[in-house]
Amino acid sequence: MAKRIIRVYRFNTGSCGGCDLEIMAAISDNADIAWAATPQEADVAVITGPLTPGAKAALVALMRDSGDRAPILAVGRCAIDGHPFGRGGVASTAGLVVHSSLDGCPPAPLQIIEAIRRAAGVHEEQRDKRMTP
Ligand code: SF4
Numbered sequence: 001m002a003k004r005i006i007r008v009y010r011f012n013t014g015s016c017g018g019c020d021l022e023i024m025a026a027i028s029d030n031a032d033i034a035w036a037a038t039p040q041e042a043d044v045a046v047i048t049g050p051l052t053p054g055a056k057a058a059l060v061a062l063m064r065d066s067g068d069r070a071p072i073l074a075v076g077r078c079a080i081d082g083h084p085f086g087r088g089g090v091a092s093t094a095g096l097v098v099h100s101s102l103d104g105c106p107p108a109p110l111q112i113i114e115a116i117r118r119a120a121g122v123h124e125e126q127r128d129k130r131m132t133p
């Protein structure tokens with residue numbers, strides 16, 4: 001049986017780039033995880049950065065337009081509460097359902113891979129519920 005590939009869509013909402021580099025390293029080292037070009041194609045949507053006002057509006061619209069299909073994973077302390085800017089992150093973002101988060105500045109690639117696999121499990125559970133009559 002073919003191995004399942006987990007597709008990841010990444011949205012940088014004003015990150016310094018540190019979390020994004022660790023995510024790229026994590027994905028390039030694991031054959032069961034690959035990039036998705038759009039949130040519609042994704043099994044997991046990963047957010048990095050403090051959700052600047054412009055990025056926040058764009059992200060909320062993007063996820064709404066994708067039907068909120070992919071569970072959102074906030075990666076890094078900035079995505080959680082806006083660190084080191086003192087405000088922002090998913091904690092202050094209305095209209096966005098965040099399923100899980102991974103703290104760190106930045107978190108290590110192994111932690112990121114584990115968090116993505118857990119989030120993909122959430123996606124499978126949601127899909128199975130939608131398919132149950
Ligand atoms: S959590 Fe740290 S590494 Fe990640 S975007 Fe923020 S400052 Fe950069």
